Amino acid sequence: MQKRVRELGVVPGHLPTGPLNAITDVPGVRVGHTTLDDGADLHTGVTAIVPDALAGDRSELPAAVAVGNGYGKLVGSTQVDELGVLETPIVLTATLSVFRAADALLTWLLDRDPAAVSLNPVVGETNDSFLSDIRRRPITEQHVLAALGNATAGLPDEGCVGAGTGTSALGFKAGIGTSSRVMATGVVGVLVQANFSGVLRVLGTPVEAPPSDREPAGNSCMIVVGTDLPLESRQLSRVARRAIFAMGSVGSDYAPGSGDYAIAFSTSPGGRLPDKQLKPVFQATMESVEEALLNSLTMARTVTGYRGNTRHAVPHDLVRAAARRG
Incomplete structure (x- = not known):
């Protein structure tokens, strides 16, 4: 049975979590999934992170992208980097389906803004x-629209769902994970799509995966950080870099073929947090990323898929044992 890491006695960091311990603890942020799993060759899907402010009276939110290693296809990243704003929900999927997903998201956006030309x-x-x-590039427009349409503010499903249905990390089956931290000034929430190599660490203690014929292809990670704190794009860039730093806490080896990206955005309607108050924000981000990555593993199940390849779920007894030693 899948369990979140806190149910296994693993408590990364010191800051308190939000009530859901998820990115949806950030007010006005919703998450939806579409999962494609035929029990054989297809284990993939779509995950959508939807800030409600973009569907209201705001056309953009402060945002930033950080690149740990740019071996990936993050559509739209250069404009976010150039202008410091996010104009749309964030959609995650599989590598060769990213372009069809982008076109489908564009359809969703055009339907909502008849006057838009860019x-x-x-x-x-x-x-x-x-x-x-x-x-096979199985993701269609309907799959993307479904993930956007079913997005809710509840606890998102984790593990083998949505864009994490077929992903692996640190030698084990992984997937989608989420977590949050609450400070006196606001909330930081994180969602990850984990698919990278290295040796799993639980509170600093290594947990070796069983021998495998080969590492899964890809070795990448997408991290989405949302907050209701009044942060400008430059500050969000600093937050996004800390999100990538946090991959090291769970054992990432930052392989040269890995596309490691973080996108950070703020839903705050205005104001600016002084830079000297960013330290707890950085801490909240790194703790949330660490826990979200661990949740992506412990909430996953063993999957046998394409060409009979199998990726095993991390044994929970090993996680508990590592936590006791950590």
Whole structure:
């Protein structure tokens, strides 16, 4: 049975979580999934992170992108970097489906703004080809629209769902994970699509995966950080870099073929947090990313997929044992 890491006695960091311990603890942020799992060759999907402010009277939110290693296809990232704003929901999917997902997100946006002649859809990806027949490019417009349409403010599903259906990390089956931290000034929430290599660490203690014939292709990670704190783009860039730093706490080896990206955005309607108050924000981000990545593993199940490849779920007894030693 899948369990979140706190249910296994693993408590990363010191700051308190939000009530859901999820990115949806940030007011006005919703998450939706579409999962494609045929029990054989297809294990993939779509995850949508939807800030409600963009559907209201605001056309953009302060945002930033950080690149740990740019071996990836993050559609729309250069305009976010150039202008410091997010214009659209963030969609995550598989590598070869990212372009169809971007076109579908554009359809969703055009339907809502009949006067628009320029929009910047933001779509990230990781490579799930070890467990899914990625060349089939099975993601359609309807899959993307469904994920956007079913997005809710409740606790998002984790593990083998949505864009994490076929992903692996640190030698184990992984997927989608989420977490949050609450400070006196606001909330930081994180959602990850975990698909990278290295040796799993639980509170600093290594947990070795069983020997495997080969690492899963891709070795990437998408991290989305949302907050209701009044942060400008420059500050969000600093936050996004800390999100990538936090991958090291769970054992990432930052492989040269890895596309490691973080997107950070703020839903605050105005104001600016002084730079000298950013330290707890950085701490909240790194703690949330660490826990979200661990949740992506402990909430996943063993999957046998394309060409009979299998990726095993991390044994919970090993996680508990590592936590006791950590």
